[in-house]
Structure formats: C-alpha cells, structure tokens
Amino acid sequence: MAVCVAVIAKENYPLYIRSVPTENELKFHYMVHTSLDVVDEKISAMGKALVDQRELYLGLLYPTEDYKVYGYVTNSKVKFVMVVDSSNTALRDNEIRSMFRKLHNSYTDVMCNPFYNPGDRIQSRAFDSMVTSMMIQVC
Amino acid sequence: MEGLTLSDAEQKYYSDLFSYCDIESTKKVAANGRVLELFRAAQLPSDVVLQIMELCGATRLGYFGRSQFYIALKLVAVAQSGFPLRVESINTVKDLPLPRFVASKNEQESRHAASYSSDSENQGSYSGVIPPPPGRGQVKKGSVSHDTVQSRTSTDQQEPASPVVSPQQSPPTSPHTWRKHNRHPSGGNGERPLAGPGPFWSPFGDAQSGSAAGDAMWSGHSPPPPQENWVSFADTPPTSTLLTMHPASVQDQTTVRTVASATTANEIRRQSSSYDDPWKITDEQRQYYVNQFKTIQPDLNGFIPGSAAKEFFTKSKLPILELSHIWELSDFDKDGALTLDEFCAAFHLVVARKNGYDLPEKLPESLMPKLIDLEDSADVGDQTGEVGYSGSPAEAPPSKSPSMPSLNQTWPEMNQSSEQWETFSERSSSSQTLTQFDSNIAPADPDTAIVHPVPIRMTPSKIHMQEMELKRTGSDHTNPTSPLLVKTSDLSEENKINSSVKFASGNTVDGYSSSDSFTSDPEQIGNNVTRQRSHSGTSPDNTAPPPPPPRPQPSHSRSSSLDMNRTFTVTTGQQQAGVVAHPPAVPPRPQPSQAPGPTVHRPVDADGMITHTSTSPQQIPEQPNFADFSQFEVFAASNVNEEQDDEAEKHPEVLPVEKASDPASSLRVAKTDSKIEEKTAASAPANVGKGTTPLAPPPKPVRRRLKSEDELRPEVDEHTQKTGVLAGVLASQPSIPRSVGKDKKAIQASIRRNKETNTVLARLNSELQQQLKDVLEERISLEVQLEQLRPFSHL
Numbered sequence: 001m002a003v004c005v006a007v008i009a010k011e012n013y014p015l016y017i018r019s020v021p022t023e024n025e026l027k028f029h030y031m032v033h034t035s036l037d038v039v040d041e042k043i044s045a046m047g048k049a050l051v052d053q054r055e056l057y058l059g060l061l062y063p064t065e066d067y068k069v070y071g072y073v074t075n076s077k078v079k080f081v082m083v084v085d086s087s088n089t090a091l092r093d094n095e096i097r098s099m100f101r102k103l104h105n106s107y108t109d110v111m112c113n114p115f116y117n118p119g120d121r122i123q124s125r126a127f128d129s130m131v132t133s134m135m136i137q138v139c
Numbered sequence: 140m141e142g143l144t145l146s147d148a149e150q151k152y153y154s155d156l157f158s159y160c161d162i163e164s165t166k167k168v169a170a171n172g173r174v175l176e177l178f179r180a181a182q183l184p185s186d187v188v189l190q191i192m193e194l195c196g197a198t199r200l201g202y203f204g205r206s207q208f209y210i211a212l213k214l215v216a217v218a219q220s221g222f223p224l225r226v227e228s229i230n231t232v233k234d235l236p237l238p239r240f241v242a243s244k245n246e247q248e249s250r251h252a253a254s255y256s257s258d259s260e261n262q263g264s265y266s267g268v269i270p271p272p273p274g275r276g277q278v279k280k281g282s283v284s285h286d287t288v289q290s291r292t293s294t295d296q297q298e299p300a301s302p303v304v305s306p307q308q309s310p311p312t313s314p315h316t317w318r319k320h321n322r323h324p325s326g327g328n329g330e331r332p333l334a335g336p337g338p339f340w341s342p343f344g345d346a347q348s349g350s351a352a353g354d355a356m357w358s359g360h361s362p363p364p365p366q367e368n369w370v371s372f373a374d375t376p377p378t379s380t381l382l383t384m385h386p387a388s389v390q391d392q393t394t395v396r397t398v399a400s401a402t403t404a405n406e407i408r409r410q411s412s413s414y415d416d417p418w419k420i421t422d423e424q425r426q427y428y429v430n431q432f433k434t435i436q437p438d439l440n441g442f443i444p445g446s447a448a449k450e451f452f453t454k455s456k457l458p459i460l461e462l463s464h465i466w467e468l469s470d471f472d473k474d475g476a477l478t479l480d481e482f483c484a485a486f487h488l489v490v491a492r493k494n495g496y497d498l499p500e501k502l503p504e505s506l507m508p509k510l511i512d513l514e515d516s517a518d519v520g521d522q523t524g525e526v527g528y529s530g531s532p533a534e535a536p537p538s539k540s541p542s543m544p545s546l547n548q549t550w551p552e553m554n555q556s557s558e559q560w561e562t563f564s565e566r567s568s569s570s571q572t573l574t575q576f577d578s579n580i581a582p583a584d585p586d587t588a589i590v591h592p593v594p595i596r597m598t599p600s601k602i603h604m605q606e607m608e609l610k611r612t613g614s615d616h617t618n619p620t621s622p623l624l625v626k627t628s629d630l631s632e633e634n635k636i637n638s639s640v641k642f643a644s645g646n647t648v649d650g651y652s653s654s655d656s657f658t659s660d661p662e663q664i665g666n667n668v669t670r671q672r673s674h675s676g677t678s679p680d681n682t683a684p685p686p687p688p689p690r691p692q693p694s695h696s697r698s699s700s701l702d703m704n705r706t707f708t709v710t711t712g713q714q715q716a717g718v719v720a721h722p723p724a725v726p727p728r729p730q731p732s733q734a735p736g737p738t739v740h741r742p743v744d745a746d747g748m749i750t751h752t753s754t755s756p757q758q759i760p761e762q763p764n765f766a767d768f769s770q771f772e773v774f775a776a777s778n779v780n781e782e783q784d785d786e787a788e789k790h791p792e793v794l795p796v797e798k799a800s801d802p803a804s805s806l807r808v809a810k811t812d813s814k815i816e817e818k819t820a821a822s823a824p825a826n827v828g829k830g831t832t833p834l835a836p837p838p839k840p841v842r843r844r845l846k847s848e849d850e851l852r853p854e855v856d857e858h859t860q861k862t863g864v865l866a867g868v869l870a871s872q873p874s875i876p877r878s879v880g881k882d883k884k885a886i887q888a889s890i891r892r893n894k895e896t897n898t899v900l901a902r903l904n905s906e907l908q909q910q911l912k913d914v915l916e917e918r919i920s921l922e923v924q925l926e927q928l929r930p931f932s933h934l
Contacts, residue, residue, distance in 0.1 A: 112445070115459050124463060
C-alpha cells in the first residue's frame with residue numbers, strides 16, 4: 001500500500017505530496033527528499049542513452065527497514081515517488097508499475113486543465129481521489 | 140402578542156405542523172418534545188431557537204399553544220430567512236417562506252408546505268415568498284402577494300444595513316425571474332427547479348444596466364423586462380453578469396433558497412441532493428450557452444481550446460480552484476478542449492456555483508455530453524423532472540420527491556459507473572499506450588534476435604554425411620559451393636546470427652550451422668564448426684551457416700577430414716571473391732598432419748589457413764615462400780609473414796587486419812609456439828579444411844581461457860596459431876606443385892582443396908570476428924554496468 005505519494009517538479013520542489021496520516025508524516029517527506037538524489041543518479045546514469053530509450057519506471061530506489069521507495073520519471077523530468085510499506089510483501093513490480101501509470105494518467109489530466117498553471121501545487125480533486133484510492137486500496 | 144396574519148399556505152402548513160406535534164391530539168397544545176424536534180430540524184442555532192421560544196411566549200406559558208406554535212413557526216421562517224428575530228417581524232416580515240425543517244420526517248410537511256404554497260400561489264410561490272420590488276405586483280398571484288410585496292419592499296428598505304445582506308439582494312432577483320415566469324410561463328415552469336440559478340439571470344440584466352458591484356442597485360432597479368434580461372444575457376459579457384452574481388453567490392446559500400420559496404427551496408434542496416433536476420439545462424439556458432459558445436467558436440461542432448475557455452470562465456470570478464474543478468468535470472474526453480456539450484455543462488456548472496450550489500464530485504448525468512445528446516437515455520430522470528416542470532407546481536414536488544430518491548440513487552451510480560467506464564476505457568487505452576509502449580521497447584533485446592534464428596535441427600549427421608558423400612561423389616559443386624559461398628560471404632558481411640537466420644530457412648546444414656551459430660558460446664561455436672565440417676561433408680550446403688564455433692572435440696578429426704574433402708570439392712566448384720579472397724588458403728597439409736594437433740592448429744588455421752590456402756593454389760607456381768617451408772619451425776613466422784604479405788597484396792581486402800596482426804602474432808608464435816606450428820604445419824597441408832576445422836575449436840577454448848585475462852591476447856594467440864597453421868599449410872603446398880606430371884590433377888585437386896579451405900577459413904574468420912564483436916559488446920555492457928553501479932558505490 002502506498003504510504004506516501006509525491007509528485008516532484010523538474011526543479012525538485014514538490015507539486016503534490018500526500019501521506020497516509022500517521023503520527024510522523026515528516027519522515028515520509030524526508031524519505032521522498034532523500035530519494036530525489038537517487039532519482040537524479042539514475043537519470044544521469046543513463047544519460048548517454050537517448051531519453052526515448054530510458055524507461056520511465058525507475059524501480060526500487062532504495063529500501064529501508066520499514067519501507068521501500070519507488071521512483072518514476074516522466075519525459076519532462078517530473079518525478080513521482082512512492083513510499084510503500086515493506087510489510088506488504090504481496091506488492092509486485094507490476095502493481096507498482098500500474099500505480100505509477102495511473103499516477104501519470106491523472107497527472108496528464110491535471111496538466112490538460114487550462115486552469116492549472118504548471119508549477120502550481122496540484123489541487124485537483126480528481127487527482128486527490130485517485131491518490132486516495134491508491135493509498136487505500138493497496139493496503 | 141400581536142395578531143398573527145398568516146397566508147393561506149402558511150395557515151395550512153402551520154396547522155399541519157401543529158397537528159404533527161399534537162401527538163396527544165389535544166388540538167390545543169403541541170407537544171414540547173415534538174416542537175423541539177421540529178425546531179431542531181429547522182437547523183437553527185440553539186440560541187435562535189431559544190429566542191424563538193421566548194418570543195412566541197411558549198416559555199412564558201410553558202407550553203406551545205396553537206398560537207404560540209404558529210408564532211414560533213413564523214419566527215422560524217423569519218430566522219431562516221435571515222431576518223433578525225423580532226416580535227414585530229412576525230407580521231412585518233411578510234412574504235416569508237414557509238419554515239423549513241430538514242428532518243426527514245418533516246419532508247412530508249415540507250412537501251405539504253410546498254404543495255400548499257404552490258397550490259395557493261402557483262408560480263407565485265416564488266413571488267409569494269419574495270416580495271417583488273414595489274410596483275411589480277403584477278407578478279404576484281397569490282393572495283399573500285399584495286401584503287408581502289409592500290411589506291417586503293418596506294423591509295428591504297428597512298434593512299438596508301441588515302447584517303444579513305442576502306435578503307436584500309436575493310429578493311430582487313426573484314421578481315425578475317418571477318416576471319420572466321409570467322411572461323414566459325413555459326420557461327418559467329421549466330425553470331422552477333432552477334429557481335436558484337434563475338434569479339441570477341436577472342442580475343445579468345441588472346449588471347448591464349447598472350454598475351456591476353452595486354448590490355443596492357438591484358433593489359433600486361426596476362428589473363428590465365425579461366426579454367431584456369435574456370437579451371442582456373446574450374449581450375452582456377459574462378464578466379459583468381457574473382460579477383453581479385458573485386456577491387449573491389457569496390451569500391448564504393440557505394438564504395438564497397429560503398428567499399426563493401419554501402417549496403422551491405425544498406425542491407431545490409432535494410434536487411440538489413439528487414443529481415438530476417438541478418443540473419438540467421433548460422432550453423433558454425441552453426440557447427444562451429450556445430450563443431456564448433458561438434461568440435468563442437462559430438462552429439458549433441468545433442472545439443473551444445482550453446485557453447479560450449479559461450479566459451471565458453475566468454471572467455466569472457470564481458476561484459481558480461473551482462474553475463479547475465469545473466473543468467475537470469466538464470471536459471469529458473480530457474482533451475483540453477470543450478465541445479458544445481462540454482461547454483454547456485461547464486457554463487451550467489459555473490452558473491450553479493455562482494448560485495451557491497456545491498460542485499458535484501462527478502459530472503451530473505444530465506450534464507454529460509453523451510446524455511445530453513442522447514436525450515432518450517436520460518429520459519427516465521428527465522421525464523420525471525420534466526413532469527415536475529411542465530406539470531403544475533403543485534404536482535411537481537410530490538411527484539418528484541418520491542421518484543427522486545430512487546433516481547438519486549440510480550443516476551449517480553450510473554453517472555459514476557458510466558464515467559468510470561468511459562474513463563476506464565480512455566484511461567486504459569492511454570495507459571496502455573503510455574507504458575506498454577515502453578515495455579515494448581524493452582523486450583527488443585539482442586538475445587531474442589540471436590536466439591530467434593532458431594537453432595534448427597539436430598538431425599542425425601549421418602544422413603547428411605551420406606548426402607554429402609553422395610554429393611561429393613557427384614561432384615555437385617554448385618550446390619555445396621553456392622551455399623558455402625553464400626554463407627561465407629554472409630558471414631563475412633553480417634552477424635553469424637543474421638546469416639544463420641537466413642540459412643535457417645535453408646538447408647539442413649544450414650540448420651546445423653545455424654544451430655551451432657546460435658550458441659554464442661565460443662566453445663559451442665567451435666563445436667559447430669566441427670559439426671559444420673562434418674555436416675559440410677554430408678550436405679553440400681554447409682557453407683551457408685556462419686562458421687560454427689569450433690569445439691575441441693575428437694570429432695574434429697572426423698569432421699575435419701570430411702570437411703577437407705568437402706571444402707575442396709566445394710571450393711573448386713565455385714569460389715566467391717569473398718571466400719577466396721578472405722584468407723589466402725593454406726593448402727592443406729598432407730595427412731600426417733591430420734591427426735596431431737587438431738586442437739592447436741585450429742585457431743591458427745582458421746585465418747592463416749584460409750589466407751594461405753586461397754593463395755596457395757594461385758601461388759603454386761611461385762612458391763619461393765613455400766620453399767621455406769622446410770624450415771617451417773623457424774621460418775614459419777617469416778613465411779607466414781611473407782605469404783601474408785603476398786596475400787595481402789593480392790587480396791588486399793582479405794584479412795588485412797589479420798595479416799597485420801599475424802606477423803606480430805606469428806613472431807610470437809614462432810618464439811613461443813613452435814610446437815603448435817609444427818602441428819599446424821603438419822596438419823595444414825593434409826587437410827586444409829580439416830586443419831581449419833581443428834583450428835576452429837581450439838582457438839575458442841584458448842581464447843576463452845585467456846579471455847578473462849586479456850581479451851586481446853586470445854585473439855593474438857589465435858592469430859599466432861593461425862599463422863602457424865598457415866605456415867603449415869604453406870609448407871604443405873610446395874609439395875604439391877612439384878609433382879608436375881600429375882600437376883594438373885593434383886593442382887586441380889589442390890585448388891579444390893584450397894578453395895575449400897578458403898571457404899572454411901573464411902568462415903572461421905568471420906566467426907572469429909563475430910566472436911570478437913561479441914566480446915567487445917560484452918565488454919561494453921560490462922563497462923556500462925560498472926558505470927551504473929558506480930553511483931551506488933558512493934551511497
């Protein structure tokens with residue numbers, strides 16, 4: 001189950017970050033922040049390859065004792081970071097990929113909204129509901 | 140307690156309520172409990188309730204008598220309308236809406252109230268409640284109207300500074316609509332459910348006529364004729380209209396509703412809870428929307444781009460967040476543009492929001508572009524709504540209420556489900572295209588390409604051997620040679636894999652060799668080479684597949700022997716430039732060399748043999764180099780060098796690299812691998828093909844061993860070995876031409892043999908080159924992996 005979902009802009013500031021309400025949400029924020037470095041490394045590692053060849057799904061960025069952090073980058077360098085509870089071992093890579101796919105779709109819908117200025121925080125209700133469904137359902 | 144004047148509707152309503160509260164059927168006293176419940180249901184703050192009770196005198200009396208009850212109800216209505224609770228307001232605040240009680244059990248009362256009021260006032264339910272501005276009495280139909288009208292205006296004037304601003308503003312709106320209703324009864328009827336948004340049409344007109352921000356203007360304005368209003372809609376830029384609407388929308392939603400009328404408020408409330416009626420677009424509204432659409436996009440079938448829509452709706456002064464949500468709801472196909480239907484839905488949502496309706500989470504069914512087009516499908520809900528609209532207002536509420544709950548339940552679900560379905564289909568396709576595209580890229584791994592050519596059969600070699608023998612005997616050179624040539628040329632040109640692919644479709648031998656070639660494993664390749672040789676002996680088309688990797692197996696000797704024959708027969712038949720040109724074929728050594736050192740010679744023979752063999756037949760007449768063959772051990776290197784140089788001159792395209800390296804390698808060989816050279820020399824002349832085949836496998840394993848250490852070394856070693864073989868082959872060659880008497884036959888035989896060895900060596904060469912490429916690729920991939928891993932090493 002996604003414990004925390006974050007959308008990071010190209011300039012590495014969060015466009016959207018939401019966690020399962022727990023006692024210490026800041027730690028999720030911190031984990032997302034640290035994962036940004038890993039994401040950047042992964043991107044630069046395949047830097048020589050064309051962007052097309054680069055896969056959007058980055059996979060497991062790094063695991064901690066309780067959580068795993070997965071990453072996904074779009075072609076516009078917008079990053080999706082998802083923190084998943086390690087106890088949920090049933091989560092397979094495919095499921096994570098599908099969750100990122102949904103995120104990406106919802107994100108594009110938000111982008112298509114002419115009232116949304118790129119760079120603003122994402123306040124779309126549809127996006128929120130989708131993220132909620134992701135955080136609850138997989139749990 | 141001043142006298143209480145109640146309208147007929149109120150009278151009925153109150154008596155009903157009293158009887159409801161009069162559980163003891165005393166006809167005199169309303170039960171306190173019920174009364175309190177009722178007051179609670181009125182959704183008033185408790186202090187207001189207390190005030191009401193105090194005012195009506197119940198606290199004084201200790202019970203709710205009929206009059207007290209009625210007064211209390213009236214005060215409830217007053218409070219709900221937002222007027223301050225004053226004793227005199229009972230009578231002064233006329234034209235109050237009937238008090239609303241939200242509790243479910245009160246729906247009946249409210250319905251009754253609605254029916255009462257609607258009965259009595261018909262459309263005047265609007266007007267009855269909302270005192271039209273002075274002089275608009277024509278609008279009123281109900282009996283209450285007269286008083287209420289005047290009192291209302293008086294109250295309006297009384298309370299210009301009332302803390303609750305809404306009543307000041309809202310009343311003027313209803314008269315406008317009311318007037319419109321009069322003039323456009325049909326439209327009015329249809330608009331009833333949208334009494335909320337309805338009143339706001341008028342502000343459009345007002346705005347046009349007056350300043351946008353002037354709320355007070357409303358009350359002062361004599362509303363322009365409804366037609367004007369409509370016209371003003373079309374003309375007024377939405378900005379101004381919405382500007383005027385905005386202050387109203389800011390107001391308390393309840394006040395808006397209460398002002399409209401109890402009945403309509405109830406209806407609206409119920410309707411807003413349902414997703415049907417409040418969102419239904421009336422014809423006038425739709426016409427207005429269409430006109431607005433035309434101002435932006437003349438083509439009704441076209442799209443409004445997102446930016447234009449953004450500008451348009453920004454004029455409504457709704458917060459961007461809400462506009463964003465409206466867009467999300469209305470852009471059904473998520474294409475960033477609005478069709479006519481989408482635009483109407485969006486506009487309708489904006490209007491509704493302006494009127495204080497909360498935006499739904501999902502697009503109401505009546506606003507969906509699909510359903511708006513296909514009115515039949517929406518008929519179920521619409522019909523009831525329409526019934527409500529077109530029918531008498533009295534009938535409307537009751538008919539709606541029972542049907543509404545069921546509709547409410549079904550339609551929202553349908554809305555959601557249909558939305559989900561549609562979005563799902565859209566999403567799934569898009570999502571599939573999104574990621575599946577990526578995933579499709581991934582599987583394009585070279586392994587599949589390599590493997591694809593499909594190792595074909597492992598049919599018993601015997602059959603092929605027999606075939607080859609037959610063919611050999613039949614000296615069917617064309618067949619064997621052509622594939623050989625084809626194969627060799629291909630090999631020289633392309634990947635083993637590709638060539639094997641091509642060949643796979645061909646002969647059995649191709650299958651063999653292709654199967655062999657698939658194995659990227661050099662050892663297997665070696666085996667393939669040997670197998671190929673054997674198969675080449677069997678099938679005339681052996682040459683097609685890329686040279687299989689030679690394998691260090693005893694079978695090599697067999698295969699080599701066969702190969703030799705085959706290669707000679709084959710090469711003599713046809714020789715492609717590439718095949719011949721490749722390596723100067725080293726003439727196969729006489730048989731004594733066959734047995735020994737197959738392993739060693741193979742790598743060396745592969746190239747060297749080929750080069751020498753190819754050239755040997757041509758160089759037979761001039762064999763000064765060969766003459767040195769006797770001192771093969773010592774001069775093998777030099778011979779090889781010389782021969783190679785000669786060959787290089789003659790076959791510049793052939794193995795330039797190898798020759799360049801060969802001298803160096805041969806030197807090393809001369810120094811280090813004298814034995815190898817001996818063996819190669821011995822084996823070379825006898826069976827060029829054989830030598831080549833034995834050459835093939837050993838180089839691979841040798842290369843393998845050295846691979847880990849130095850990728851270059853094995854290649855060098857191969858070269859050295861090959862040069863040794865070449866030397867051996869060369870050494871063998873000189874012996875051939877000496878027998879002049881039998882020269883012709885011998886020469887021809889040797890030519891054939893040389894050609895065969897040529898082809899074989901050429902194949903080997905290409906194989907080795909292929910292996911070289913593979914190795915280099917592996918190296919590159921390893922380096923890439925290293926680079927990828929490197930960042931993490933820092934972690």
